[in-house]
């Protein structure tokens with residue numbers, strides 16, 4: 001049975017925020033588990049490539065603007081993530097936060113640059129290997145809608161474990177441990193439609209963490225919750241990640257969410273605007 005109570009291995013620096021040039025920040029003394037180099041995403045070029053038969057991974061709705069008018073969604077972003085590190089990704093709407101998250105997680109393939117997980121280039125992996133990596137090394141928490149509506153909580157949590165090779169009994173035993181750990185044992189047989197938003201997000205966090213991923217990617221995980229519930233959900237996410245040693249990359253507009261992280265990066269027009277330890281600088285402020 002999977003151990004869900006092993007100790008933390010966070011790489012927080014604890015240092016006070018200090019002015020830093022963008023892309024210069026690397027967590028002291030820790031080898032990155034995930035690294036992006038010159039990450040660039042041009043959706044129009046990606047679409048043209050896909051039409052020529054060199055499809056990037058992931059589905060991309062058709063871009064409607066002429067290529068020349070489309071700004072780069074990501075523009076030569078460098079980023080390194082250490083094991084156990086917690087990073088908030090902030091920036092104005094349309095600045096490229098979700099695109100960065102999806103590229104780091106291998107959901108989309110950048111049009112230039114590379115993402116390496118433990119040194120291996122995600123784009124160079126066969127699709128099946130990249131899909132396996134997403135199932136076993138990465139966990140995902142979205143704003144909502146990630147739970148399968150027809151499955152009870154215990155099976156929603158167990159499913160990724162079964163996809164990773166566990167038997168039904170082993171997977172549901174582990175899922176039950178997670179429910180107990182989060183004080184949700186009573187929800188085991190309930191389907192998402194019978195849960196509150198906060199309960200659904202707790203189950204989603206248990207599901208993301210149950211495979212003991214190296215990295216949890218969270219895209220606006222509290223976006224559909226009130227502030228108090230959002231804070232509780234973030235607390236649970238960060239504590240659970242600390243317990244398994246998972247790194248967390250969380251996209252958010254909310255400084256209260258970013259405050260849970262040891263480091264904040266800010267994007268602007270697809271470029272890295274600031275990157276450093278501590279909470280996000282105020283809008284327009286330099287770091």
Ligand SMILES: Nc1ncnc2c1ncn2[C@@H]1O[C@H](COP(=O)(O)OP(=O)(O)OP(=O)(O)O)[C@@H](O)[C@H]1O
Pocket residue numbers: 043044059060061062063072073091092093094095096097098099100
């Ligand atoms: N599938 C797509 N096809 C074409 N353009 C896209 C696609 N997805 C995003 N974009 C564009 O890429 C840019 C960055 O979008 P992205 O969703 O990454 O920003 P964001 O910072 O996450 O925004 P928000 O905070 O509003 O969610 C935007 O200009 C957006 O219109």
